[in-house]
Amino acid sequence: xxxxxxxxxxxxxxxxxxxxxxxxxxxxxxxxxxxxxxxxxxxxxxxxxxxxxxxxxxxxxxxxxxxxxxxxxxxxxxxxxxxxxxxxxxxxxxxxxxxxxxxxxxxxxxxxxxxxxxxxxxxxxxxxxxxxxxxxxxxxxxxxxxxxxxxxxxxxxxxxxxxxxxxxxxxxxxxxxxxxxxxxxxxxxxxxxxxxxxxxxxxxxxxxxxxxxxxxxxxxxxxxxxxxxxxxxxxxxxxxxxxxxxxxxxxxxxxxxxxxxxxxxxxxxxxxxxxxxxxxxxxxxxxxxxxxxxxxxxxxxxxxxxxxxxxxxxxxxxxxxxxxxxxxxxxxxxxxxxxxxxxxxxxxxxxxxxxxxxxxxxxxxxxxxxxxxxxxxxxxxxxxxxxxxxxxxxxxxxxxxxxxxxxxxxxxxxxxxxxxxxxxxxxxxxxxx
Numbered sequence: 001x002x003x004x005x006x007x008x009x010x011x012x013x014x015x016x017x018x019x020x021x022x023x024x025x026x027x028x029x030x031x032x033x034x035x036x037x038x039x040x041x042x043x044x045x046x047x048x049x050x051x052x053x054x055x056x057x058x059x060x061x062x063x064x065x066x067x068x069x070x071x072x073x074x075x076x077x078x079x080x081x082x083x084x085x086x087x088x089x090x091x092x093x094x095x096x097x098x099x100x101x102x103x104x105x106x107x108x109x110x111x112x113x114x115x116x117x118x119x120x121x122x123x124x125x126x127x128x129x130x131x132x133x134x135x136x137x138x139x140x141x142x143x144x145x146x147x148x149x150x151x152x153x154x155x156x157x158x159x160x161x162x163x164x165x166x167x168x169x170x171x172x173x174x175x176x177x178x179x180x181x182x183x184x185x186x187x188x189x190x191x192x193x194x195x196x197x198x199x200x201x202x203x204x205x206x207x208x209x210x211x212x213x214x215x216x217x218x219x220x221x222x223x224x225x226x227x228x229x230x231x232x233x234x235x236x237x238x239x240x241x242x243x244x245x246x247x248x249x250x251x252x253x254x255x256x257x258x259x260x261x262x263x264x265x266x267x268x269x270x271x272x273x274x275x276x277x278x279x280x281x282x283x284x285x286x287x288x289x290x291x292x293x294x295x296x297x298x299x300x301x302x303x304x305x306x307x308x309x310x311x312x313x314x315x316x317x318x319x320x321x322x323x324x325x326x327x328x329x330x331x332x333x334x335x336x337x338x339x340x341x342x343x344x345x346x347x348x349x350x351x352x353x354x355x356x357x358x359x360x361x362x363x364x365x366x367x368x369x370x371x372x373x374x375x376x377x378x379x380x381x382x383x384x385x386x387x388x389x390x391x392x393x394x395x396x397x398x399x400x401x402x403x404x405x406x407x408x409x410x411x412x413x414x415x416x417x418x419x420x421x422x423x424x425x426x427x428x429x430x431x432x433x
Contacts, residue, residue: 008374011057012044030429031069036380040423041370043378049076051388054378062378063393067386070235070348073261073316074306075388081264084302085295094293101297108304109272113243114252115231116272120281121291125234126152128257128269129201131286133157135255136199136228138284139277144196145175146189149203151232163429178202181210183217190225199255201230204245207343207350215251228277234259234269239316239347242307266299312387313347319394320346320385326398327351333402336409339364349383359417364408366425367417371404 016034019026026044027033037044043056052075054064067073074081088101106119122128129151137143151157159167160175178185180202190197200222204215222229230253236245237258246252255273262268271286272278306312327342327349344350353364365381372379377400411417 008060009041009043009056009058012042013039015057016044029069031380035429036426038366038369038423038426042373042423051075051077052386052390052393060376062373062376063389063396065377065379065383065385065397067384068265069260070239070382070384071260071265072384072386073239074264074303074312075386076265078264078303078306078388080306081266081299081302084298085266088294088298091294093295094290098292099294099297101294101301102292105270105297105300105304108301108308109258109270112304112308113237113256113258113272114246115254115256115274117275118278118281119270119272120278120286121297122259122269122271122286122288123267123290123293123296124152125232125257125259125269126154126157127288128234128259128271129230129232130154130156131271131281132201132230132255132257132273133199134284134286135271135277135280136230138280139228140198140226142196142198142227143174144193144198146178146186146197146200146227147175147202148178148180148186149206149232151201151203152234180206181208181214183214183221186218187221190221190227195226197225197227199228199230201232204231204233204236204249204251205240205345206235207352209345210249215249219251219253228254230254231256233257235261235348236345238262238303238307239313240345241313262303263296263300264303266296268293268296268300310387315387316347316385318346319389319391320349320383322391322394323383323385323397324349326394327401330398330401330405334405334409336405336412339408339412340405344382347385351379351381351383353381356412358415359412360425362428363417363421363425364412366423367408367411367421368404369426370422371407372400375400375403 016026025033045057046054047057048055052063054062109119110116133145133156147157147160155167155171156175159172160177164172176189178189219229231246233244233256238261241247254277257271259269324342324346331337331340339354339356341352342349343352353361355361377397411420
């Protein structure tokens with residue numbers, strides 16, 4: 001293994017070394033950092049984006065299927081969002097009193113989301129999920145929380161993962177994990193500590209579809225035990241349907257959290273739910289200087305209006321289904337279903353890799369990234385679809401998958417993967433889903 005790919009990304013690597021002098025990991029986000037992008041074969045900085053494309057610090061163009069960790073649903077520099085932000089910028093960004101945009105965006109969310117009767121805003125998904133947990137604890141008078149999926153960086157959640165350093169044990173002891181599509185794992189938690197759980201919070205879908213009765217059973221058991229049901233729709237909201245996964249699957253929670261695609265990449269999140277519960281936010285402390293920042297709210301209103309006006313979700317689903325079916329066909333053609341599979345929702349699908357023979361998931365994934373980046377596809381193993389992805393983009397993606405899956409099959413079968421890797425393999429952090 002060597003760094004022979006380094007010259008292609010020379011500017012990115014120079015910028016990374018500079019960033020590491022003042023920024024831990026060189027990035028504000030783990031999923032955008034050097035922990036996820038193998039050194040020597042990866043771009044580390046993006047300079048600009050337009051539509052479905054981005055350009056890195058070395059001038060290479062990519063069709064982007066990461067889309068800012070699924071924050072970009074309409075496409076980079078969407079003209080309607082940009083126009084709304086430019087107009088609001090003329091009037092100001094933040095003021096000494098609330099701006100009417102706060103209620104206008106809240107009204108749009110109430111109009112679109114089944115569970116939403118009242119709304120509060122934050123700046124990122126962790127704000128919203130942490131607010132939901134505090135609210136549930138205040139409403140129920142209980143402390144324990146059951147979690148399934150990824151819910152942000154705050155102590156109450158991250159303490160339940162392998163990345164719990166710095167989280168007090170007393171806090172960690174209050175959060176308990178259960179398994180998606182395994183209702184017995186949730187039932188066991190709630191039964192073991194009757195009367196202790198304030199909330200059950202989960203992503204209503206991630207890698208796999210919920211089984212036919214899973215979400216309904218989660219709601220039923222949660223309510224039987226006197227807890228609140230919280231859907232973390234940070235990703236699924238305004239992506240799976242205009243009303244999120246709760247609309248898609250027909251299961252209405254007590255509370256739901258939103259972020260990412262709410263404003264096509266602008267920093268705003270939302271906690272929404274039943275008015276009976278939400279009114280308690282007048283008593284708990286959930287407050288921030290920038291919660292009513294107007295540029296992000298203008299972007300959110302423009303995004304939500306576009307979702308209601310144009311066939312955004314239908315387009316994401318239609319284009320994403322072409323991707324899933326195309327990848328499935330290529331897996332069959334190359335006879336590598338023992339190594340690679342595809343799953344998830346058409347708007348947010350996953351390329352899943354397995355250990356096979358002498359090779360780990362991380363070796364195989366590193367090879368995939370190396371080959372995707374080389375061919376102008378930006379992905380970390382998901383297809384996060386945007387309204388800007390064209391038929392041409394999908395044709396190019398599938399052509400790249402055809403080449404790369406063929407290379408993976410050959411490298412694994414001929415035990416040549418190590419020789420083909422131009423970098424050190426990635427190392428695991430922690431599983432979030």
